[in-house]
Amino acid sequence: MTPILQVEKVSKSFGGIVANSDISLRVNEGEIVGVIGPNGSGKTTLFNSIVGSHPVDSGSVRFEGAEISRLRVPQIARLGMLRTFQQTRIYGEMTCMDNMLISVPHRHESLFSILAGFPRETHDEAEELLDFVGLYAKRHLRAGELSFGQQKLLEFAMALMNRPKMLLLDEPTAGINPTLINGLLDRLNRANKQLGITLLVIEHNMRVIMNLAERIYCLAHGQLLAEGDPEAVRNDQRVIDAYLGGQ
Numbered sequence: 001m002t003p004i005l006q007v008e009k010v011s012k013s014f015g016g017i018v019a020n021s022d023i024s025l026r027v028n029e030g031e032i033v034g035v036i037g038p039n040g041s042g043k044t045t046l047f048n049s050i051v052g053s054h055p056v057d058s059g060s061v062r063f064e065g066a067e068i069s070r071l072r073v074p075q076i077a078r079l080g081m082l083r084t085f086q087q088t089r090i091y092g093e094m095t096c097m098d099n100m101l102i103s104v105p106h107r108h109e110s111l112f113s114i115l116a117g118f119p120r121e122t123h124d125e126a127e128e129l130l131d132f133v134g135l136y137a138k139r140h141l142r143a144g145e146l147s148f149g150q151q152k153l154l155e156f157a158m159a160l161m162n163r164p165k166m167l168l169l170d171e172p173t174a175g176i177n178p179t180l181i182n183g184l185l186d187r188l189n190r191a192n193k194q195l196g197i198t199l200l201v202i203e204h205n206m207r208v209i210m211n212l213a214e215r216i217y218c219l220a221h222g223q224l225l226a227e228g229d230p231e232a233v234r235n236d237q238r239v240i241d242a243y244l245g246g247q
């Protein structure tokens with residue numbers, strides 16, 4: 001198994017708050033790995049450290065073997081790793097298609113190429129990916145008119161426009177109704193199996209993460225508490241205690 005992401009002893013504090021302390025994890029190419037933990041356990045901070053939203057205090061982050069802990073978000077995105085957010089980041093006044101087209105800035109860097117408009121292949125790719133997430137029929141609607149769950153699917157499709165090798169998804173199913181959750185899970189699995197995208201997923205919905213992930217890391221109080229397959233993590237007494245203690 002070839003590692004695509006290796007996090008070693010990463011720490012990050014905000015003032016006196018230790019959000020991450022000596023966290024190590026590894027994701028292999030083609031895997032779907034989950035990150036769970038009670039509120040405030042440091043999951044989002046870890047994602048931000050991995051994708052370059054803020055510098056880490058110490059430790060190493062390697063993507064495809066290369067050290068990336070000193071790179072920032074756009075550089076890491078160009079290498080093929082990006083994240084989505086708990087709250088969707090779409091432009092509600094723009095159509096779904098336009099949201100898709102503007103989500104690949106690094107592929108159209110020159111002013112000339114922007115003025116010349118987006119190439120036909122980018123339009124085609126946007127339509128294909130909207131079809132992939134089941135939003136093709138809504139491609140000319142304003143994104144703000146979509147339901148929250150559909151907006152999450154749009155955001156997922158927008159991330160796919162960057163042709164990532166790896167995606168970090170922060171609570172992809174939060175706020176989505178159960179019917180759409182199944183649709184989203186199906187898309188995540190297909191992105192993994194058909195498009196070959198490695199996934200690291202923060203998720204509070206235990207049913208979802210236990211079904212989706214091959215391996216799960218559990219954080220508590222900024223530290224790595226447990227790691228293993230879903231069955232092992234679900235039955236780990238430390239994990240059970242962390243959740244009960246956090247309620």
Ligand SMILES: Nc1ncnc2c1ncn2[C@@H]1O[C@H](COP(=O)(O)OP(=O)(O)OP(=O)(O)O)[C@@H](O)[C@H]1O
Pocket residue numbers: 014017018019037038039040041042043044045046
């Ligand atoms: N920018 C920041 N400034 C100050 N403190 C922060 C900042 N970001 C996170 N924290 C603190 O770091 C700790 C970990 O927060 P983080 O958001 O990473 O946890 P989480 O596991 O993602 O939580 P949740 O499940 O509620 O989203 C918390 O105590 C939080 O208040």
